[in-house]
Amino acid sequence: MAWLWVIPAFPLLGALLLALLGGALPRRWAAAIGCVSVGAAWVIGLVVAGHYLSAPPAGGVFRQTLYDWIGVGPLRVSLGLYLDQLSLVFLLVITFIGFLIHLYSVEFMGREEGYSRFFCYLNLFVGLMLLLVLGDNLVSLYLGWEGVGLCSYLLIGFWYLDRANGRAARKAFLITRLGDTSLVIAFFLIFSRLGTLDIQQVMREAPALGAAVTAAALLVLGGAVGKSAQIPLQTWLPDAMAGPTPVSALIHAATMVTAGVYLLGRTHALFALSPLAMTVVAAVGIATALYGAASALAQRDLKRVLAYSTMSQIGYMFIALGVGAWAAGVFHFVTHACFKALLFLSAGMVIQALREEHDITRMGGLWRRLPVAGWTFLIGAASLSALPLVTAGFYSKDAIIWATWASPLGSAALLTAALVGDALTAVYIFRTFFLVFLGERKREVERLPGPLMRLAVIVLAVLSLGAGVVSRPAVLGGFDPLGRLLSSVFGVPPGEGVPGESAILLLSALATFTGIAVACLTWARGAAWAAALSASRIYDLARQFLSSGWGCDWLYDRAFVRPYLFLTGLNREDAVDSVYTGLALAAAGANRVLSLAQSGRVRNYATAILLGAVLVVALLVLRGAG
């Protein structure tokens, strides 16, 4: 497939053009280059998808090797592209959502400084993300992995003049670094045992790892945990909301944070060989899901609610991956990309309309003034809470919940916890909806969203409702093209033929409605008991605890950051350098001592000469005599 390389090349070329010429170009041109490059990548992606689906190649894979990159001893790495069903799905999502967000940014960032810089970084990001999902070996994947981490740093700190943004960017970068290190160690392990880094070869030869497969899987999981903001490396995501809203939508909701999901999906053969690793994945997933949902409940910043929500939803994807329902996890990724990007973009409309107000307790009654934002946010919220039958989120979340019951690695406890999380999700997102859009208006709308912004969110809203069509559960018709597509990669999904699917469906619908009801009662009508509760001390403490992310930042600061700073402070004077300064000091001291002998007095010099003469003669005479 000779055109495969064009797909990542377009956005990268766009980034290059904008980097070199961006300062000199007028805004229209910068926006045009940015959007056209990603749009072109999407179109070509569609064309390739058409080819792929209509005339599947041998082995179900398009491959293209670009050039031999590293050749050192036994290590042979080439920069190559690999397109199978999994990367096809990710490719289409990335390019399409990316394109929509680029359109949105044209107007959203319209009055900002650094306009072309923004599009340059955004294009760079899309290009590198495509390289990540299209890479055929672990090193190309890692190239994309690190690259998107860099773009994340650049974009979080986009408004770099405010130091807090720089701190947030650094925090994100450093914490994901920990995950990246774990990933690299996994590569070392794999290479040392299997002698290759080509992904398909690794998957085939994974059994040869023997007992080390658990270690390799867990190390890979470490990398995924960092990038996808799961426990324990999750503290960077809420702070990453310091970046512009399109950035939060594209990178920290739809695509980059899901790179962990992609990674686990790609290396699923490793995990399938290690039940322990799978259990850990599921445990991480459910823990993060509940953690994120609980924390989102107490947030006051609109974007932070969505950040914790992202964390929680990716937790659900990890649960799916952990119980072996790989296709369900990927399906949830697809729907989540749609509705989470939608939620972020409509939130962005609100924030911009209220002139950079982020606090939802100061918003209210915006339904009439911002109808597009209101409707789209409602649709996104409904999809997130998995409102039954009409939303896409329902089908994907239901697939996951079904898998927690039906898969041999699932359990009743996991199911219960997932349902609780479901309910919490509905509570927090509808709380947000009610506080922002209903009730009395506290601030006036100062800026209405432009046409491109509205177009983007409307398209995403349609997708959030309709994307569920690609994968229906058996009881509702069983129309599942996505599942069939992915089965070539992942095999048969677990839980085939296990009874009780409709019961599970009803349970999950129940959870959703319960959550929505609680939210209505508490925030929509303002019930008396809610007011009484909110006045109590316990509520205050609980709210503080939850809104600070269960005190994780505080804990990490005490446990890691301060001891580290203390240790580095011990060597502030640089003990190693003191060897060299010591040498210099010794030389200077010796000089001072020896200078004392230079008194300038002739008779001292004469004495010194005599002393030397005595020594030499003594040496000659006594040596000669002996």
Place this chain on the structure above:
Amino acid sequence: MTTVCYGACGIALLAALLVVTSRNAMHALLHLIVMLLALGLAFFALGAPFAAALQVMIYAGAIMVLFVFVVMMLNLGPSNERREERWLTADVWAFPALLAAALLALSMYALANLWGEGFGATGVGPKEVGLALYGPYLLAVELVSLVLVAGLAAAFHLAPPPRTAQTEETGDG
């Protein structure tokens, strides 16, 4: 002759010691002249009359006169003597004396096997020396006369310029 030689050497040593430890410059000069004369006698006793004559005439005669003139010009008086005494304390000469003694001891040790040897018969007369000087060593003679000229020119150049009223010094330097 042997006793003359040894005696002269002894006097020379004694006079040299006196030179080194004398406080008065004039006295030291006189001691030095004695030493030179004693050495001249030693040369004569060793069979080198020409050298002895030169030593007395030029060294003790001309060169010491230079010293005397300078002492006169510097006008070193009694206060100088007192100062010299102050300067010649034990801590000044102890270590150098020790070193010198050490070197002497070592060299004596090295010379030990020469002690027994004696000299030959007669000395060397002026005629032989003259023939040697103006024979094979003619170049050396000419060169050394150049050295004299150079010394003359240097002394002429380095001599202090005539004193003006400002540079008038007081009393004993």
Place this chain on the structure above:
Amino acid sequence: MGNTATVSTGAILAVSLALFLIGLLGVMIRRDLLFVLMSLEIMINAAALAFIAAAAKWRQPEGQVMMTLILVAAAAEVGVGLSLVLRIYQRFATIDSDAVSTMKG
């Protein structure tokens, strides 16, 4: 001329050496530049004595030739040295050699 058959070489050389060391001692001990010059004269004479002793031993005129050359060189040296002493006296108002120690450290 005389009978020098029993003068021992070692003794004369020892005397020469002792004279040389006395002169060196004078250079090291005395601060007065004049005395230093005088001590230098002693040292030069000690060297001359050694040459003469050698001349007597081997019965060659070269020792006396050398002594003559030494003499002439010493004369030139004294001339220049005394001029320098006078100059120093004019500049520093003293003939203390310790005063002429600005090249220290």
